[in-house]
Amino acid sequence: MIFKNKISAVSNIKDARDALRYSVQPLVRWAQLFDAAPFPIKAFSNNSAHCMRNLKLGMICQAIWAGTLIAATSVSLVYKRRWRLDGLNVPFFTYVLYNMEIILGLLNCTIVHICCQWKRPRYDNVLNQMVSILNEFGKFGEEQDLVWLRYQFSKYLLVGGFYFVVIVAVDATYYWKVIVSVCTTGAYFVPNAVQFLSLLQYAYVVIFAYRKCRAVNAILLAVRYSLRSNFKSYCSTIRTLRKQHMLLHRLVFQVNRDFGVLIILAVFSVLVAISITCLEMYQYTHEKTLNFSTIHYVIYSALWVLMYVCKLLIVLIPNHLMVNERDLTGMILQGLPLVESKEFTNETLKFSRQVLLQKGPYTANGVFVLDLTLLVHIFGALATYLVILIQFDQSPRIKN
Numbered sequence: 001m002i003f004k005n006k007i008s009a010v011s012n013i014k015d016a017r018d019a020l021r022y023s024v025q026p027l028v029r030w031a032q033l034f035d036a037a038p039f040p041i042k043a044f045s046n047n048s049a050h051c052m053r054n055l056k057l058g059m060i061c062q063a064i065w066a067g068t069l070i071a072a073t074s075v076s077l078v079y080k081r082r083w084r085l086d087g088l089n090v091p092f093f094t095y096v097l098y099n100m101e102i103i104l105g106l107l108n109c110t111i112v113h114i115c116c117q118w119k120r121p122r123y124d125n126v127l128n129q130m131v132s133i134l135n136e137f138g139k140f141g142e143e144q145d146l147v148w149l150r151y152q153f154s155k156y157l158l159v160g161g162f163y164f165v166v167i168v169a170v171d172a173t174y175y176w177k178v179i180v181s182v183c184t185t186g187a188y189f190v191p192n193a194v195q196f197l198s199l200l201q202y203a204y205v206v207i208f209a210y211r212k213c214r215a216v217n218a219i220l221l222a223v224r225y226s227l228r229s230n231f232k233s234y235c236s237t238i239r240t241l242r243k244q245h246m247l248l249h250r251l252v253f254q255v256n257r258d259f260g261v262l263i264i265l266a267v268f269s270v271l272v273a274i275s276i277t278c279l280e281m282y283q284y285t286h287e288k289t290l291n292f293s294t295i296h297y298v299i300y301s302a303l304w305v306l307m308y309v310c311k312l313l314i315v316l317i318p319n320h321l322m323v324n325e326r327d328l329t330g331m332i333l334q335g336l337p338l339v340e341s342k343e344f345t346n347e348t349l350k351f352s353r354q355v356l357l358q359k360g361p362y363t364a365n366g367v368f369v370l371d372l373t374l375l376v377h378i379f380g381a382l383a384t385y386l387v388i389l390i391q392f393d394q395s396p397r398i399k400n
Contacts, residue, residue, distance in 0.1 A: 016134035020127065023146035026154045027200055034190075035113050036197040038120040041127070101276050104269040105191030111262060112198050122258050126205060129251050133212060136244050145211045153204055160196055163307065164189060170300045192307065195266055199314045202259045206318035209248045213325045216241050216248075220332045238347040242354060245329060249358050252322055260365030263315055267368070267378070270308045274382055277301050277308075279389045312375065319362050319370040330355040 031037035116123075134146075168189060219241060223234055256263075281301045285294055333352045338345075361371045368374060 016131050019146050020130055020134065023150040024127075024204065026150065026157060027197075027204060030157055031197040031201055034194050034197055036116060036194045037201060038116050038123060040120070042124050101269070101273050102187050104265070104272060105188065105195075108262070108265050108269060109191045109194050111265065112194050115262070116198075119258060126251070126255060126258070129247070129254075130205070130208060133244065133247050133251070136240070136247065137212065137215065145208075145215070149204065149208060149211070152207075153200065156200060160200075163303075164193060167300075167303050167307065170296075170303060174296055174300055192311075195262075195269075196311060196314075198259075198262055199266065199311060202255060202263070203314050203318045205255045206252055206322055209252045210318060210322040210325055213245065213248050213322065213329070216245050217325060217329055217332055220329065220336075224332065224336055235341075235343050235347050238344070238351060242347070242351040245326075245351070246354060249326065252319075252362060256319075256362045256364060256370065260367075263364040263370070264367050266311060266315070267364075267374070270312055271378060271381065271385075274305055274308050275385045275389060277304050278382070278386055282386075282390060312378070316370060316372055316374060320372050323361055323371065326355070326358060330359075 028037055028041070032039050219237070223237060278301075281298060284297050330352060333348055333355065336348055361369045363369050368377075
């Protein structure tokens with residue numbers, strides 16, 4: 001009922017740009033607050049004074065976040081070296097991984113903060129492409145799709161924020177030290193929050209393309225079951241759908257290229273973080289009796305591991321859905337009945353050839369494939385790394 005009310009609330013929106021602004025507004029506002037998105041986005045505001053005010057506000061936020069992250073990371077590195085690792089058998093390789101987890105978080109934040117300003121025109125380019133796609137589709141599912149996206153991503157933001165609050169609370173009750181909790185929040189939670197908001201922006205565009213690709217397939221199915229006579233009237237429909245399908249593929253291809261470096265770093269940081277977290281769980285629970293403190297630590301570590309896995313799923317699931325829906329288009333075209341119309345046959349052949357040339361999964365700058373098989377490879381690599389880390393764990397630790 002609430003969802004239907006939200007749809008009716010924007011039923012009077014006529015401009016595609018306004019509808020898209022309404023849909024993406026919650027996500028962009030929170031991303032701007034954490035400096036994970038540029039403040040002046042010209043595609044949404046042509047007012048130069050407004051853009052300059054937002055630009056100054058963005059520079060202030062960047063300075064605040066930069067100082068917070070650098071201070072928290074420096075204190076956390078000292079804390080880990082002097083207190084947290086003092087009683088553990090930490091060989092050099094493991095010690096490097098412990099520090100690399102924090103350094104990668106700082107590096108990810110730095111890249112997000114720089115790239116979102118450096119690639120500000122790319123935001124406008126992507127948003128303009130999305131507006132063009134909406135105009136091509138007309139009113140077919142426009143309002144429902146955009147309101148659905150706003151509702152879903154607002155829910156993701158709410159669930160993600162609640163999850164971060166739970167981890168912060170568990171962390172604070174585990175250490176019972178104010179300085180430790182503050183440094184953990186600055187060195188771990190803020191980088192993960194920035195990365196989470198950046199990946200959500202990426203997922204929004206891919207899911208937008210997936211929903212529109214599904215709309216294309218729905219129209220094709222309607223053509224398939226209503227195809228009886230007057231084939232020329234369907235030729236323009238097939239031609240328009242082919243153009244829309246190509247625009248959607250180009251949009252996903254472009255956003256994968258723009259977010260490629262961030263995705264690569266996210267996967268690498270997740271691999272390092274899960275390895276270290278699982279190693280810490282082994283070190284803490286190895287040959288220890290089961291008590292409240294042990295259970296508390298296992299729950300705390302499991303929450304972190306689940307958060308890292310969710311960051312991967314934010315990238316992989318939208319691509320998996322898009323690839324499946326894109327390939328389904330070819331199967332629907334193959335199922336169209338043969339008709340005695342040369343023009344209609346040529347249009348369907350062009351569409352089929354286009355889908356055939358687009359086959360294959362999307363990649364992150366060609367480094368790895370963005371589908372669910374990546375999870376299998378990561379978990380396989382984690383099992384190997386954990387065995388090696390546990391073996392290294394018995395070697396002498398670094399002396400102060």
